[in-house]
Every structure is written in C-alpha cells, then in structure tokens.
Amino acid sequence: xxxxxxxxxxxxxxxxxxxxxxxxxxxxxxxxxxxxxxxxxxxxxxxxxxxxxxxxxxxxxxxxxxxxxxxxxxxxxxxxxxxxxxxxxxxxxxxxxxxxxxx
Amino acid sequence: xxxxxxxxxxxxxxxxxxxxxxxxxxxxxxxxxxxxxxxxxxxxxxxxxxxxxxxxxxxxxxxxxxxxxxxxxxxxxxxxxxxxxxxxxxxxxxxxxxxxxxx
DNA sequence: ACAATAACTTACCATAATGTAATATAGTTA
DNA sequence: TAACTATATTACATTATGGTAAGTTATTGT
Numbered sequence: 001x002x003x004x005x006x007x008x009x010x011x012x013x014x015x016x017x018x019x020x021x022x023x024x025x026x027x028x029x030x031x032x033x034x035x036x037x038x039x040x041x042x043x044x045x046x047x048x049x050x051x052x053x054x055x056x057x058x059x060x061x062x063x064x065x066x067x068x069x070x071x072x073x074x075x076x077x078x079x080x081x082x083x084x085x086x087x088x089x090x091x092x093x094x095x096x097x098x099x100x101x102x103x
Numbered sequence: 104x105x106x107x108x109x110x111x112x113x114x115x116x117x118x119x120x121x122x123x124x125x126x127x128x129x130x131x132x133x134x135x136x137x138x139x140x141x142x143x144x145x146x147x148x149x150x151x152x153x154x155x156x157x158x159x160x161x162x163x164x165x166x167x168x169x170x171x172x173x174x175x176x177x178x179x180x181x182x183x184x185x186x187x188x189x190x191x192x193x194x195x196x197x198x199x200x201x202x203x204x205x206x
Numbered sequence: 207a208c209a210a211t212a213a214c215t216t217a218c219c220a221t222a223a224t225g226t227a228a229t230a231t232a233g234t235t236a
Numbered sequence: 237t238a239a240c241t242a243t244a245t246t247a248c249a250t251t252a253t254g255g256t257a258a259g260t261t262a263t264t265g266t
Contacts, residue, residue, distance in 0.1 A: 008200030009129050009193065010122075015203075017120050017209055019113075019224080026112050035243060044109055053243055070176065072241040089199060090112065090193045092213035097111030100118075100185065122253080138213060149255055154214060174263040175212040 016086070020045055020053045025062060025083055026090045032066075032078030062086070071101055106131075118163055118187070119193055123148055123156045126166060129193045135181030165189070 022028040027041040057063040062083035108114040130144040160166040165186035171177040
C-alpha cells in the first residue's frame, strides 16, 4: 500500500487500522500471554492472520515476542512501552463500541 | 466482509477502521464543510474514494449530508452527534501519531 | 451556442487483506 | 515407533479496498 500521511492520524491508522491489530493489542493490555491463549481470546481469527498480525505488530515495535526453547514450542507476547502507550486509545475505542453497539 | 464482533472494539474498527474514514471525520471536527473544501483537505484521496467514504459515513450515521438545490451543485457535510462523540478518540489517535511519527 | 462549474457516477483494473487447508518441527509420552 | 503437543509456514483462492479516467448534470457567464 502507498502509505502517505497527510496528518498524524493517518500515520496511526496505517499502523493499527486493520481488522485484527487493535484486538490483539487490546487483549494484551491485561498482561503478557502465550501464543495459544492470546489466539483463543479471538476465536474468529485464523491461524495465518494471527501469526501475520503479531509479526507486523512486533516489526512495528508495539509488542515483543519471547521464545522459550522448549518442545512443544512456547512463545509469549507482551506489549512494549510503545504498545502500552496505546492503552487509553484502545480502551476508548472499546468503550465507544459498547456504547454504540445497538444502533 | 464477514463482520464478526467478538468485542466492542472490533465493532468500532469495523465502523471507522479504514484508510480514509477517520481522516474525513477528523477534518469535520472544526465544523461543516462543502464537499470540495473537505476533499481538498485530503489531497491524496481520489474522487471516487472520497464519495464512497462519505456515503459510508452517512449510511452509518456519523456524518450528515445537506444538498442545496443550486447549480453548480452545493453539498455540505457535517458531523452528527454520533460522529461528534468520536472527537476525543480522533484527537487521541492524531496525537499518538504525532508523538510516534519519528520512530 | 458553448464552455465552465461542483459534485458526483460509472466502468474497468490493480493491489492489499483475509481466508482455508495442508504441512513442518522435534522432543515427550504411550 | 507413532501419536501428541504448540507454534508457525506455505500454497492457493477469495474478497475488500483503492486507483484512473471518462461521463453526467443543468444553470450561468461569455
């Protein structure tokens, strides 16, 4: 996508304005989670989109990924400080949704 | 798109989580604007996407569209109360963008 | 009569986002 | 030795989003 940012808002939307990103960040607000548990918080997401989305978020420095060298694999995701700085926004978006769900 | 909402946040993102919607809403925060003026605030948007997006926003009750029966046409867009209720969120998103632009 | 105007609308095409299903990995347990 | 595990990857298909360029409208100014 040709990501032009005519204003800061646009920059933000290009970073988190997708179907799954805010949802994943939101579920990590309560603390770090193993990959499987995080994914189960979002039943509708496919395996592929989950991996793809957390990779994107990691690339953009919003979450961190810690791999434990065990078998079967163990991976934990958590918010970075940058990710945490979105907390108010994520909660506001969620709140707005709950207030406007019925319309 | 199959819009499933496992949490309110998802509902919100399905409503405004696109490339242009937040931008248009944002520029209407300062008051109503004629179609052409609004579009010029967002130089990168194509004619088609502009119309398509304002129609979507109108359908979802976030903006209102007033047509003046004159020639050449005159159309004004403004935020509805529902749209105005996004003000804090829009400004927060914009603020976050300006604070994280450089990274 | 004819171009200029503002706000669309349409047809057509390209790219990005998302989905499904199958497969890989390699120790642990049966 | 074969199934089980949690995590991830790959190939392939579909749907959503975005873009370009041309056409439409009806009155006003020339």
